[in-house]
Amino acid sequence: MRKEKQKSIEVSVESASQEDMPTVIHLYNSKKHTADTCGVGPANTYIAETVNGTIAGALSVFTRGGVPIIKNLAVDSEFEGMGVGRQLFEHVIDELKKQGYHYIIVAHKNMNQGFYSKFGFKELNPSEMVLAV
Secondary structure, eight states: OOOOOOSOOOOEEEEOOGGGHHHHHHHHTSTTTOOOOTTOOGGGEEEEEOTTSOEEEEEEEEEETTEEEEEEEEEOGGGTTTTHHHHHHHHHHHHHHHTTOSEEEEEOTTSOHHHHHTTTOEEEETTEEEEEO
């Protein structure tokens, strides 16, 4: 008998701690994601954590020319399709808006454009999309 995947899961989103970083880096470098982790650290990374403390997803934000760039959005394969990426992404966008940013860029490496366009991001160039807030 096959175990059914849960349709959605509620997570809490918070800034990563130094102790979270090995898990975050492992998540970013999972066989599905392979991301550039140079500069990734607790100061610019958010995690989505389940009620039992499991890191279900992570996202890092860098700043270039005063504009935040969202990079390395990754969800653990165990939690894919459960809304973790959406919750993480929405939280970070809201945080960046509160900080007063007028534009947000997402670096997507030609992946997940459909996901980002659901949030209002428009193509900026072949590997980035922008959101005016």
